[in-house]
Amino acid sequence: MESLFNRLKAGRLFSFPGGVKPPERKALSNQTAIAALPLPDKLFVSLKQHIGVEGKVQVKEGDKVLKGQVLTASPNPFAVPVHAPTSGTVTRIGLHAAAHPSGLPEQTIEITPDGLGQWTTLSPIPNYAQLPKMKIIEAICNAGISGMGGAGFPTHLKISSKKDVEFLIINGVECEPYITADDRLMREHAWQIRQGIDILVHLLNPGAVLIAIEENKPEAIDAMRVACKDQSRYLVCPIPTRYPAGGEKQLIQNLLDREVPRKGLPIDVGVIMQNVGTCYAIADAIFSGKPLIERVVTLTGESLQAPGNYWVPLGTPVYHLLNQAKYVSSLQQKKRIIMGGPMMGFTLHTDLAPVVKTSNCVLVPSDQAMPLPPDEQSCIRCAACADACPASLLPQQLYWHAKANELERAQDFNLFDCIECGACAYVCPSDIPLVHYYRRAKADIRIQEQEKQKSDKARQRFEARNARLEREAEERKAKHAEAAERRRQAMQQPADNPQDKIAAALARVQAKKQAAQPDAVPEANEDKVAAAIARAKAKREAQQAQTGEPAKASALADDPKKAQVASAIARAKAKREAQQAQTTETVESASPAASDDAEAAKKARVAAAVARAKAKRDAEKADDAPESDAQPAENAQIDDADAAKKARVAAAVAKAKAKRDAEKADDAPESDAQPAENAQIDDVDAAKKARVAAALAKAKAKRDAEKAASTTETNHQPDDITQVDDAEAAKRARVKAAVARAKAKKAQQQDDPS
Known part of the structure; x- marks a missing residue:
């Protein structure tokens, strides 16, 4: 060194x-000192004025800003903030013409100056040598x-x-x-x-x-x-x-x-x-x-009457600079404004473009000093461009490949080593805009690289997702295999301990009970519906009895029939309660007698269903018997009274049986200490008694129906007193049947609290 x-x-x-x-x-602009320009009516501050990324806007439309106030911020290291060039109001945030060769608009903050130039709070560091370098x-x-x-x-x-x-x-x-x-x-x-x-x-x-x-x-x-x-x-x-x-x-x-x-x-x-x-x-x-909010800009060219160097606030539109430098439009056949110098600068598409941090010159040449470029001609391979290239490249080869869109070949000739100085185009006798071709090829390559990066990221995400799904599938498969191995080992191990066998049996019974609970819900719902129908019928009959209307001969036959239906319902409920008690006792004992009890209960339910069906059929036959037009006699009234009396007796018997069955069902949980054999005998007896009761009820109902049908064949005069007595007797029978149903329902609720 x-x-x-x-x-x-x-x-x-x-x-x-x-x-x-x-x-x-250079003599056009370096003869006078740097001067200041008045503020324009609008300032257009581009968010991105450097290589890197733009920051996030920290203001919104309508905000008042001070000179030097931060307008953007970003944690990205390739982002630098932009600041307000002067105090004023943010009037718009959106796209605006940019100082770029493409002429594409960019996100811009539009500020209307208030003319006060009021500064924000500044933080100078005069003793920078005493602070850490990262702070500076x-x-x-x-x-x-x-x-x-x-x-x-x-x-x-x-x-x-x-x-x-x-x-x-x-x-x-x-x-x-x-x-x-x-x-x-x-x-x-x-x-x-x-x-x-x-x-x-x-x-x-x-x-x-x-x-x-x-x-x-x-x-x-x-x-x-x-x-x-x-x-x-x-x-x-x-x-x-x-x-x-x-x-x-x-x-x-x-x-x-x-x-x-x-x-x-x-x-x-x-x-x-x-x-x-x-x-x-x-x-x-x-x-x-002070932040970077202004810079020295050279305003030069033969079309300006006041060329020179000026302190220009960043965001000042070019048209304002031309007005201050006294642009003479007559010296140009077509308005031509160059941002930068004649070698590396670019022509602006509009004079609305603002000054940015890299804008060091605005050139407005006359047509005489810098004529419009002539039409492009074919390359003659003179190699003058290669001699002028300061990067020792082969501009003619880059030109051929760029023009043919052979981007990979252009990169092979070190396209990106070109500094775009314009020396090759300056010496080209064919007036080929070589730098234009190089810039376009570079832009196309960058676009392709960006697309490739996006596709690579998408492919990586897709592969990562597939790997995750495969990993999760393998984990699930391993878990299932491990659980199957545990079950296999548990089945192979001998269970010598009786307690283990009992515990396993109880667990299986409990699992079966829980699995069967959803199936029992519809049966319970049907029982509730039947009980509701029975209560509604009893209430309707009681209301009819209270009205005191004269009863017809057919009503005397219907009342015993309804009593028979009520008694059948009561018997069915009693049998169901006995069966539930048997099931509870069987589960708690966890003994081999569970299957026998279930079979007995099943037979009892079948018998009760058969009895109900027969009673219903007999009642329907009684309803369908032909009615005679003859007047009823006193003997017929006596027979009807006897039939009603027998129906009441049958209802009382059914009520007593239902009560006895309910009491047995209530006492069943208290006998857990009894051996399983006694429980089986009691269950069989209860089921047998229920079948006997059902058969008796069926026979009585059939006999009553036949008697009621036979009374309709004679014609005798009705006796008002006898009819009233019969109605009262039927009413009492209905009341007793309702009481029997209520007791049976209560017993059922006590046995099955759920």
Whole structure:
């Protein structure tokens, strides 16, 4: 490093290949000092003014903002915030024309200045040397500083390198024609640039600082030498005037004879480079606390009557600059505005585009000074473009592949090593816009790479999902296999312990009982419906008896029939309660007699159902018997009374049997200590008695129905007194039947509390 430093100190430089020497035309704008411009009516602050990502908007429409207030923020390291250039009101947030070759709109914050210029609270750091370096880097990032001489790479990322820095190069070459912003800045603000260099030296600790300035700027060279004369490691290096000497890779090669590797960075060869405008902004941010809200812009060209360099707030639309520089439209056949210089700049699609952090020049040439480009002609393979290329590429090959959309072949010829300096197009005799083809090919490749990244991410997510599903399936399969193995081992192990057998049997019985519970619900619902029907019929009959209307001869036959139906229902309920008691006793005892009890209960239910069916059939036959027109006699009334009396007796017998069965069902849970054999005998007796009772009831019902039918064949005169007695007797029979049903229902609820 010392040898290189001494060589540069002696004025001996290296060189780079290619390059051209176009007319400079810098005198148009470098003769006057940097001036300030009045604020425009609207400011259009683009959210993304650098390489990286845009931040999230921190304001909304209608908000009042102060000068220097943060407008965007993002945790992404490739994002730097933008700030309000002046105080005013946010009138709109949306798409607006951007300072870009594509002319596509970008998200923009529109601010209407209030003319007050009221600053937000600033936080200067005068004692930066006493603070941690990361604190200073954070302050530079928060100030929104990015590279102001090239592509706009975030400054805080460039100065956060962990590698050793041998040389810090300050780029003040400004080799492109017409542009003089850095020249005037070094002339007028050399000391503040020196302060920015000191901050960078504190952060990077380089071995030496090289301040490169082109030889056509003698005043800037002298000013910087005066500002840096007290620092022996700061060296101002005048370099020959040749385009593009100010390119990053070309300048490193010109000063140090080091070539930045393909797809590499200057730090890979021990170098970090910053523009003089960036150094000025760093000093402003640290010592004054001001964010980057304005910059020096060169307004030049033969179509402007007042060219020069101006402090322009970021977001100022180009049309306002043209009005202030007194644009003469008659000197241009077609309005042509170039953002940047004539070599690397691009033509704006509209003068609504705003100034951004990388905008160093607005060029409005006349048609005479810079004629419109002629029509493109075929390449003659003269190789003049290859001789002028400072990157030692083959521009003609890149042109062929880019034009044919052979993007992979273009990459094979190192397309992305092209710095788009325009030297090849400048010397092309066929007037081929070579840089245009290269830019379009690069854009297409970037789009393809983005699509490939998206598809790769989607494929990775799909594969990860499939792997997860397969893993879950394997886990479930392993769990099932493990459970099956446990069951197999449990079945193979002998159960010698009687207690284990009993416990297993109880568990199986309990499981079966729980499984059978849903099936019992419909039967219980049917019992409730039958009981409700019986209660409704009894209530209706009681109401009819209370009305005192004369009963017909057919009613005398119907009352015994209803009593028989009630008694049958009571018997059925009693049998069901006995069966439930038998089932409860069987489950609790967990003995082998459970199957016998269930069979007996099943037979009892069948017998009761048969009895009910026969009684119903006999009753229907009694209803269908032909009625005679003869008048009833006293003998017929006596027979009817006897039939009613017998029906009441039958109902009483059924009631007594139902009561006895219910009492037996209530006493069944208390006899858990009795052996299983006694329980089986009692269950069989109960079932037998229930069948006997059902048979008796059936016989009586049949006999009563036959007697009631025979009474209709005679014609006698009705006796009012006898009819009243019969009605009262039928009413009492119905009441007793209802009482029997109520008791049976109560017994059922006690046995089955669920």
